[in-house]
Amino acid sequence: MDFSYSPQEERFRAELRAWLADALPRGWGETVFEPEDEDERAMFRLEWERKLHSGGWSGINWPVEYGGRGATLVERAIFAEEMARVGAPEGLNIIGHNLAGPTILLFGTEEQKKYFLPRILSSEDVWCQGFSEPNAGSDLASVRTRAERRGDKFIVNGQKIWTSFAQYSQWCFALVRTDPDAPKHKGLSFLLIDMKSPGISIRPLRQISGECEFNETFFDDVEVPVENIVGDINDGWRIAMTTLAYERGPEDALGRQIRFSQELEKLIGTTAATRRGDAMLIDDPIVRQKLARAVTEVEVMRLNAVRTFSKYLNGDDRGPDASIIKLYWSHAAQNMYEAAMDILGPTAPIAAPDPLSTGGGRFQLSYLQSKAFTIYSGSSEIQRNIIGERMLGLPR
Amino acid sequence: MNFGFNEEQKSLGETVAALLADFPALTTPDPAEARDPAVWRALADLGLFALLVPEAHGGVGLTLVDVALAIEALGAGLAPPIAASTLIATDIIVREGTAQQQASLLPRIATGDLRIALAVMENGQGYDPGAVQTVMGGNGITGSKILVPDADVADLLLVVARVDGRVGLVLVAHDARGVSIRHHADIDPSSGLCEVTLDGAALMDGAVIGHAGSGDAVTRLMDAGAIVYAGMAMGMAGRMLDTAVDYAKTRVQFGQPIGAFQSIKHRCADMAVAVEAGRSAAYYAFWTAAENVPDRSRAASMAKAYCGEVARDVCNETVQIHGGMGFTWELGLHRFLRRTKVLEHGFGNHVWHYERIMVETLAVQSAVEAARAA
Numbered sequence: 001m002d003f004s005y006s007p008q009e010e011r012f013r014a015e016l017r018a019w020l021a022d023a024l025p026r027g028w029g030e031t032v033f034e035p036e037d038e039d040e041r042a043m044f045r046l047e048w049e050r051k052l053h054s055g056g057w058s059g060i061n062w063p064v065e066y067g068g069r070g071a072t073l074v075e076r077a078i079f080a081e082e083m084a085r086v087g088a089p090e091g092l093n094i095i096g097h098n099l100a101g102p103t104i105l106l107f108g109t110e111e112q113k114k115y116f117l118p119r120i121l122s123s124e125d126v127w128c129q130g131f132s133e134p135n136a137g138s139d140l141a142s143v144r145t146r147a148e149r150r151g152d153k154f155i156v157n158g159q160k161i162w163t164s165f166a167q168y169s170q171w172c173f174a175l176v177r178t179d180p181d182a183p184k185h186k187g188l189s190f191l192l193i194d195m196k197s198p199g200i201s202i203r204p205l206r207q208i209s210g211e212c213e214f215n216e217t218f219f220d221d222v223e224v225p226v227e228n229i230v231g232d233i234n235d236g237w238r239i240a241m242t243t244l245a246y247e248r249g250p251e252d253a254l255g256r257q258i259r260f261s262q263e264l265e266k267l268i269g270t271t272a273a274t275r276r277g278d279a280m281l282i283d284d285p286i287v288r289q290k291l292a293r294a295v296t297e298v299e300v301m302r303l304n305a306v307r308t309f310s311k312y313l314n315g316d317d318r319g320p321d322a323s324i325i326k327l328y329w330s331h332a333a334q335n336m337y338e339a340a341m342d343i344l345g346p347t348a349p350i351a352a353p354d355p356l357s358t359g360g361g362r363f364q365l366s367y368l369q370s371k372a373f374t375i376y377s378g379s380s381e382i383q384r385n386i387i388g389e390r391m392l393g394l395p396r
Numbered sequence: 397m398n399f400g401f402n403e404e405q406k407s408l409g410e411t412v413a414a415l416l417a418d419f420p421a422l423t424t425p426d427p428a429e430a431r432d433p434a435v436w437r438a439l440a441d442l443g444l445f446a447l448l449v450p451e452a453h454g455g456v457g458l459t460l461v462d463v464a465l466a467i468e469a470l471g472a473g474l475a476p477p478i479a480a481s482t483l484i485a486t487d488i489i490v491r492e493g494t495a496q497q498q499a500s501l502l503p504r505i506a507t508g509d510l511r512i513a514l515a516v517m518e519n520g521q522g523y524d525p526g527a528v529q530t531v532m533g534g535n536g537i538t539g540s541k542i543l544v545p546d547a548d549v550a551d552l553l554l555v556v557a558r559v560d561g562r563v564g565l566v567l568v569a570h571d572a573r574g575v576s577i578r579h580h581a582d583i584d585p586s587s588g589l590c591e592v593t594l595d596g597a598a599l600m601d602g603a604v605i606g607h608a609g610s611g612d613a614v615t616r617l618m619d620a621g622a623i624v625y626a627g628m629a630m631g632m633a634g635r636m637l638d639t640a641v642d643y644a645k646t647r648v649q650f651g652q653p654i655g656a657f658q659s660i661k662h663r664c665a666d667m668a669v670a671v672e673a674g675r676s677a678a679y680y681a682f683w684t685a686a687e688n689v690p691d692r693s694r695a696a697s698m699a700k701a702y703c704g705e706v707a708r709d710v711c712n713e714t715v716q717i718h719g720g721m722g723f724t725w726e727l728g729l730h731r732f733l734r735r736t737k738v739l740e741h742g743f744g745n746h747v748w749h750y751e752r753i754m755v756e757t758l759a760v761q762s763a764v765e766a767a768r769a770a
Contacts, residue, residue, distance in 0.1 A: 001405075001461050001683050002398050009397070074397045268761060282758070285751070292750035295757050296677070296698045303399075303676035310399035327669050381658070387668055388661035392641045395656040 005078070012075050016082050019055050029087040038211055042092050042168055049091040049123045059097065059121040062105065067118035073309045077254060084258035092168060096120040096127035098252050100173050103190075103243045107231045116171075116192070130160040130174030130193070130217060131240065138382050140175070141184045141237060145219060147176040147191060149226070149233075154178075154191060156199075156222040162376065166202045166215040169195050175240050178233055188236035190243075192228040199223075209368040245318045247377040248326035250305035257301040260333050263366060264298055267291070267340050270359030276345065290339040297332035304328055320390040323383040330373035330380065337367040399679065401465060408447075409465025415442055416473030422586075423474055425728040430586035433549070435476055440508020444479070448486045453502035459686035460487060460620070464627055464679060471628025472635040474735055477545035477587050478511050480624050485512035485554050487620045487685075488565065492606040492613040497567075500602070513550035513570075514621065515541035515592050516743070523741075523748040525614050530557040532566050532604070536574055536596040543742070547577050547590035554605070555594070556614060565605035565613050572598040584734035619693055621743035622700035623685050626678045629707035629739050632732050633674060636707075636714040637667045639729070643718055660717060667710050674706035694756040701749035704740045711736050 005013070025032045035041045052058050061076045062068025071079075091097065101120045104112055119125040136143040145158025156176060166172070172193045179187030193200075199222040204212040231239045246252070268291055271281040281287055304325055312318065340363045341348045352361030374380045388394045401409075416422060421432040439445070447463050449455020463483065470480055486505050489497060504510040519542050521527040530539025537557055547553065553568045553575070568575060574597035580589045605613050641664050644655030654660045681699035684692040711733045715722035722729050744752070 001401060001679065003680070003683055003689075004687070005397060077397070265761065268757065272758070288754045289747065289750050292701070292753040292757070295753055296702050296750070299698060300673045300677050300702065303680050304673060306397070307399040307676050307679070310397075313398065314400045321672075324669050324672050327665070328673050381662070384662040384665035385658070387665035388655070392664055392668060394641065394644055394661045394664060395653050 013078050020086050045092040048089045053122045067121045080254045087262050093123045093126045095129050099243050099247055100127040102246045107239050125170040126168050128163050128166045128169040128172045130172045132162045134161050143175050145176045147178050152226050154224040156219045158219050160217040162214045163217040164214045166217050175236055185237045189233050190230040190236035190239040191224050193224050197222045245322045248322035250308040253325045253329050254305040260298050287343050294336040294339050301329045320386050323386045327383040334370045337370040341367050405462055409469050412466040412469035425725050427586040445508050446506035449502045449506040455506040461682050461686040464682040467624055467627040468631035471631030481514045482512045484620050484624050488617050496602050511550045512552045512554055513544050513547045515544045515553050515555040517543050523744040525556045528556050532557050532559045536598050537594045538596050539594050541592040544590045544592050546588040547592050563614050567603050568597050584738045587738045619696035622696040623681045625739045625742050626699035626703035629703040630674050630678050633671050633707040633710040636710045637671050640714040640717045670706045674703040677702045697749035697752040701746035704746050707736045
């Protein structure tokens with residue numbers, strides 16, 4: 001066990017740090033922030049992602065031949081740490097980078113890899129995920145969206161839901177039914193669908209936060225060339241499970257952990273700057289207990305991710321351990337935002353831009369957003385089934 | 397960077413676990429029958445107490461990371477607390493002892509001929525070692541220590557006391573004039589918890605650890621103690637999780653194993669998550685102590701606070717999953733419940749450590765802000 005970094009890893013860090021100092025807008029995080037407007041913010045994040053790519057910092061642990069940097073998982077962790085240190089913006093093509101890319105890398109044909117992977121890294125193609133349907137949520141294998149083979153095309157009909165970023169996406173990977181007569185897990189295929197195809201329409205869905213990140217996506221006789229299947233026909237379930245292992249895995253968790261630790265730092269700063277009666281909020285022992293618990297849980301998120309990286313580096317396969325990572329961070333983050341609202345006290349309901357909001361009124365939106373954490377990419381109940389049955393061997 | 401244990405480290409943990417399993421008294425239902433004096437000699441013969449001792453003093457020269465899984469096994473096997481106490485004391489003597497102290501003590505520790513108990517807490521003083529009233533003066537050392545595990549079987553006591561106006565660590569022989577030892581009536585008789593009264597107790601030569609005023613010894617004791625206790629707590633939590641899962645697979649009600657019910661399955665899954673998370677916190681803390689990095693105290697406090705809570709929760713859940721059987725004396729789950737309670741309150745409970753985390757976090761945050769402003 002060794003948490004220190006090799007000279008090569010330290011060089012990687014220094015190089016990234018120098019690049020970031022130039023690349024971020026002057027005054028970033030102090031006087032310059034992300035745009036308030038949702039669409040403008042999405043475009044800002046896309047620009048940032050493209051800037052990272054032009055600097056050679058996109059897909060750092062992907063193979064060089066597909067446009068990556070060929071970096072190690074440790075360097076991937078350093079990358080996350082440095083992004084955290086400067087409070088760098090998030091990207092927009094998260095689904096492309098974290099889900100579509102790794103899935104195509106593992107199961108795609110050489111042609112698919114050569115075509116799609118560099119375009120994901122450059123964010124020329126932003127991706128969305130077509131898994132859930134109105135009647136296939138936790139019971140994902142019951143998807144009904146059909147793909148019928150006609151000559152060299154699949155004809156896709158059906159509806160997907162909770163399609164985050166569909167409005168910004170060029171491509172969608174989708175789980176579709178190719179054999180309605182087979183048992184439900186055995187009649188599914190994994191298709192890559194061009195979002196410009198005729199017959200696709202999207203309708204924004206408003207979330208409890210008031211934002212419209214996700215959508216309903218409708219497929220009406222959408223033609224998909226047969227070469228856009230990943231893996232074999234009717235082998236889509238296995239592939240989708242791998243995609244989900246990435247969605248729940250340590251790379252994803254580490255990226256989120258950064259944002260949570262930044263928000264926690266701001267929360268601590270807010271308590272140190274907020275007067276409550278004769279004392280500062282930070283002097284309240286109950287506030288301190290809640291903050292310290294959050295500090296610990298957010299640190300454990302990082303340690304869980306790094307520990308799992310090490311398991312992979314030491315040769316272990318990706319498996320149900322991803323569910324442990326996801327179940328942990330989603331609840332820990334919810335606890336943190338719940339604690340934030342408790343700590344703010346009487347002014348907790350007052351949000352930005354009200355002049356009386358505490359801490360810039362930033363925590364109310366995050367609190368609302370955090371409710372999604374334990375639902376998406378497999379609800380906590382599904383994660384607990386996976387852990388219980390596949391890790392602990394409990395009966396179904 | 398690598399967060400994994402190597403084969404030697406894993407095998408050491410397995411060896412200690414297997415050795416302890418040969419002493420069924422350790423986990424017997426009656427905690428008053430669970431103190432088997434033969435365990436110490438068996439662990440010593442295995443070489444456990446030589447591991448942290450430098451080669452120059454007859455040991456193996458390993459670090460706390462190397463013995464982390466062995467310490468987990470001590471927890472899981474309900475080993476006599478004197479084993480962990482002696483390992484903690486060894487770390488302190490190796491790091492903070494004078495050359496003379498090391499030369500006289502470490503070779504005897506390595507061979508298992510020196511058992512050291514840790515006397516930290518005092519009645520009415522909470523968990524803070526800075527608040528102790530025991531004082532060393534010209535007439536020896538005077539004060540009263542409580543909750544000293546296995547004090548009655550120790551050769552030496554490592555006592556937190558006031559020395560020249562500061563708080564330091566003082567070694568006292570168990571049979572020195574002025575030392576009296578009384579067993580507490582307590583929740584876990586297998587821990588051998590004692591009150592130690594020092595009435596001008598005679599000091600041995602070179603009794604004060606390190607040099608007067610050389611700073612880190614007490615903090616290091618609290619950190620190493622917290623980390624070792626966190627490790628043992630995770631060993632117990634891991635064992636209780638396995639026990640609960642095994643029972644859920646075999647106990648049939650309503651015509652199926654209870655583990656098929658989601659109310660049970662999901663509890664087991666939540667325990668598995670907590671155990672993994674606790675291990676992440678504990679293992680990192682072991683590393684910070686082994687390398688003595690600046691993050692050591694914060695990491696130690698995180699591990700102790702968090703793992704203490706995890707072990708408590710997992711023990712509670714395991715009793716619940718066993719239903720009426722879980723509440724029986726005979727099944728013996730209460731042994732783990734009792735021992736975790738002792739570990740939870742040794743070297744600071746979660747409330748004390750969360751406050752310490754806050755102090756450390758604010759210090760780091762203001763240092764970062766000062767650096768940014770400069």
